[in-house]
Amino acid sequence: MNQNKQIIVEFKDVVKQFEKDLVVLDHLNMNFYDGETHVLCGRSGAGKSTLIRCINYLEKINSGQILVEGEPVTKKHARTIRKKCAMVFQSFNLFPHMTILENALLGPMKALGQHKGEMIDQIGTYFEKVGLENKMDALPGELSGGQKQRAAIVRALAMNPDLILFDEPTSALDPEMIGEVLNVMEKLADEGRTMIVVTHEMGFARVAADKISFMDAGKIVSTCAPDKFFTDPGHESVERFLKQIL
Amino acid sequence: MSFNLYVLFDWWPQILSAFGTTVFYFIVCSIAAVLFAIFISILLAMRIRGLTTILRIYITVFRNTPLLVQLFLLFYGLPFIGISLPAFLCALIGIMLNEGAFISEIIRGYIESVPKGDWEAGESLALSRFQVIRYAVLPQALRDAVPAMTGQISIVIKDTSLFSMIMISELTRVSNSIYARTFDTTGFLISAICYLLLFLILSVVSKQIEKRFKVKR
Amino acid sequence: MVADYLTIINFLSAGLLALLKVIPISMVLSLIIGIIVGVLGYLQIPILKYIVTLYVTIMRGLPPLTLLLLVFFSGSFVSPIVTAIIVLSIYHGAYVAEIIRAGIMAIPKGQHEGADSIGLSVLSKMVHVIMPQVWLSIIPSLVGQYVILIKDTTLISAIGVMELLNYARQIMQVVYRPVGVYVVVAIFFFIICYCLERLSKYLERRIKAKTIL
Ligand SMILES: Nc1ncnc2c1ncn2[C@@H]1O[C@H](COP(=O)(O)OP(=O)(O)O)[C@@H](O)[C@H]1O
Ligand SMILES: [Mg+2]
Numbered sequence: 001m002n003q004n005k006q007i008i009v010e011f012k013d014v015v016k017q018f019e020k021d022l023v024v025l026d027h028l029n030m031n032f033y034d035g036e037t038h039v040l041c042g043r044s045g046a047g048k049s050t051l052i053r054c055i056n057y058l059e060k061i062n063s064g065q066i067l068v069e070g071e072p073v074t075k076k077h078a079r080t081i082r083k084k085c086a087m088v089f090q091s092f093n094l095f096p097h098m099t100i101l102e103n104a105l106l107g108p109m110k111a112l113g114q115h116k117g118e119m120i121d122q123i124g125t126y127f128e129k130v131g132l133e134n135k136m137d138a139l140p141g142e143l144s145g146g147q148k149q150r151a152a153i154v155r156a157l158a159m160n161p162d163l164i165l166f167d168e169p170t171s172a173l174d175p176e177m178i179g180e181v182l183n184v185m186e187k188l189a190d191e192g193r194t195m196i197v198v199t200h201e202m203g204f205a206r207v208a209a210d211k212i213s214f215m216d217a218g219k220i221v222s223t224c225a226p227d228k229f230f231t232d233p234g235h236e237s238v239e240r241f242l243k244q245i246l
Numbered sequence: 247m248s249f250n251l252y253v254l255f256d257w258w259p260q261i262l263s264a265f266g267t268t269v270f271y272f273i274v275c276s277i278a279a280v281l282f283a284i285f286i287s288i289l290l291a292m293r294i295r296g297l298t299t300i301l302r303i304y305i306t307v308f309r310n311t312p313l314l315v316q317l318f319l320l321f322y323g324l325p326f327i328g329i330s331l332p333a334f335l336c337a338l339i340g341i342m343l344n345e346g347a348f349i350s351e352i353i354r355g356y357i358e359s360v361p362k363g364d365w366e367a368g369e370s371l372a373l374s375r376f377q378v379i380r381y382a383v384l385p386q387a388l389r390d391a392v393p394a395m396t397g398q399i400s401i402v403i404k405d406t407s408l409f410s411m412i413m414i415s416e417l418t419r420v421s422n423s424i425y426a427r428t429f430d431t432t433g434f435l436i437s438a439i440c441y442l443l444l445f446l447i448l449s450v451v452s453k454q455i456e457k458r459f460k461v462k463r
Numbered sequence: 464m465v466a467d468y469l470t471i472i473n474f475l476s477a478g479l480l481a482l483l484k485v486i487p488i489s490m491v492l493s494l495i496i497g498i499i500v501g502v503l504g505y506l507q508i509p510i511l512k513y514i515v516t517l518y519v520t521i522m523r524g525l526p527p528l529t530l531l532l533l534v535f536f537s538g539s540f541v542s543p544i545v546t547a548i549i550v551l552s553i554y555h556g557a558y559v560a561e562i563i564r565a566g567i568m569a570i571p572k573g574q575h576e577g578a579d580s581i582g583l584s585v586l587s588k589m590v591h592v593i594m595p596q597v598w599l600s601i602i603p604s605l606v607g608q609y610v611i612l613i614k615d616t617t618l619i620s621a622i623g624v625m626e627l628l629n630y631a632r633q634i635m636q637v638v639y640r641p642v643g644v645y646v647v648v649a650i651f652f653f654i655i656c657y658c659l660e661r662l663s664k665y666l667e668r669r670i671k672a673k674t675i676l
Binding site: 056058079080082083086087089091093094095096097106107110111112155159 | 361367369370371373374377381382386
């Protein structure tokens with residue numbers, strides 16, 4: 001089913017361990033495809049965050065290889081790869097001393113060397129898309145959690161990335177704000193953006209994901225399309241997991 | 247210990263000029279120390295192997311030896327190995343190195359307390375380590391450090407009194423020479439009042455600065 | 464060259480004698496002043512609290528060198544070394560007082576209320592309940608203050624106490640090695656202050672570990 005799509009991220013026999021005996025990614029093999037929204041779920045501690053943090057070299061792997069658009073993720077290539085893949089964090093990590101507009105401008109101006117003038121219209125439309133066009137000059141501290149996360153998404157979009165990584169983007173939010181962030185993410189999925197999303201929001205996965213993977217103990221146990229994932233994931237541990245959270 | 251007004255009448259030009267000298271040295275030395283400290287803390291945060299060790303040694307040595315000895319080394323020691331610096335430069339370099347060590351320790355502490363997530367967010371935006379420090383980390387750390395830094399800067403006022411020992415005619419030296427001529431300690435009282443005045447002004451200014459730089463997360 | 468340095472060290476060790484009097488006595492006296500003023504500052508007794516604030520503010524704003532000269536020349540009947548001890552104690556006493564006051568303030572309110580509820584007098588509350596808990600937490604800052612006190616002893620050369628710097632000046636007439644002489648003085652201070660700094664860091668870690676447990 002993937003023949004016509006290009007691989008954007010490829011994990012080849014990747015091992016990541018923290019201490020000697022704590023293997024977090026266990027000879028992991030996986031492909032992520034261009035244009036797809038790929039949801040990654042699994043129990044806490046399964047290694048989901050570590051997996052996506054290895055893609056943009058926030059974590060360094062011990063062996064194996066990760067390729068992003070054919071380029072190996074190494075210290076040498078870290079910055080080129082980060083220019084292509086943006087990240088949205090669980091706790092937003094907006095810079096508190098900058099307005100959210102300045103937050104969004106920082107990467108394009110300083111890392112991509114673009115001029116403010118050429119960026120500002122584009123970034124303005126992103127702020128409109130997430131419904132923050134009136135808040136662009138606010139400091140993160142003046143915003144609600146949901147607004148902060150939407151601003152963080154704009155900061156990621158501003159990099160004009162080929163791939164966006166989301167690490168539990170709604171887990172730190174009050175329940176009433178989860179929807180507004182998921183709506184934005186659904187919009188992005190509809191636009192055909194390439195996203196890898198770690199989340200427990202199965203509603204989002206059902207409507208927005210092209211594929212869902214289940215991770216357990218450093219391995220990807222099962223990967224399939226949403227309909228199949230929720231009806232017949234083909235693996236007993238996934239069924240148990242689904243029973244618990246649905 | 248009594249306050250004799252005649253000292254003020256007879257010596258006011260010298261006292262006034264000494265006060266000016268103290269204020270001038272205080273301002274110039276504080277600025278130099280803060281800028282130098284920022285520079286050092288950036289270098290430390292860059293985590294350049296080798297350099298970090300050297301900087302740690304510099305900070306430890308200058309924090310744990312007396313400023314007066316450092317000033318004497320610069321003023322009386324350096325000429326002996328062929329470097330003669332004017333007293334002004336000795337004072338400036340002495341404070342820059344000494345208070346620079348203390349202030350950079352303060353800034354380093356606040357840099358380390360910037361959440362790890364902010365470093366990662368900066369790195370994820372493809373910024374270089376220097377850019378992450380320059381744009382994402384340092385501005386936050388400096389804002390948080392303002393109260394501790396102004397506290398350290400208020401010590402620079404007091405440090406300037408040591409310049410009397412390397413031939414700079416600031417308040418303490420001038421009071422000393424007034425005493426030598428008149429055997430009257432009023433000059434010391436006058437300088438004490440001047441120092442207190444500077445200290446109080448700085449306290450008020452610091453409070454304003456602290457208020458301005460407070461940020462919510 | 465080696466002989467020069469032996470002469471220097473030999474000469475300087477005479478200066479140590481004065482410091483061995485000034486440093487320990489000033490430490491003890493500043494601690495006593497600090498406890499009294501710190502507790503008074505905490506208790507906020509009317510009128511007295513203004514005096515405490517005035518004292519602390521003046522000491523925080525005045526250069527110790529100016530204070531030394533003022534006191535020494537105003538009361539020229541007292542020996543330099545006694546002046547040095549008095550001034551250093553009064554000056555650093557104010558800082559110690561602030562450390563102790565902050566230490567008392569950091570004690571949870573419940574401890575005060577507990578002591579009050581069993582009817583202890585203010586004095587026995589401070590002595591038996593509060594202060595024993597304060598000591599542990601203030602030791603690092605106290606050691607830090609003592610490091611400053613030790614470095615400040617160089618200033619007493621200005622009022623003629625025969626300590627390291629004044630001996631250094633004398634040696635210079637025998638062996639003209641200003642760099643060597645001052646480096647030796649610096650090394651002396653470095654050894655003491657560095658050890659104390661390590662000690663205070665070590666205690667801080669120990670105390671933190673204990674309170675978290
Ligand atoms: N920096 C780290 N140092 C040591 N262990 C870590 C670190 N980060 C994560 N781990 C461990 O790795 C395992 C996987 O963590 P993580 O990738 O965060 O899982 P998930 O995101 O699926 O909850 C956990 O056992 C966690 O404790
Ligand atoms: Mg996680």
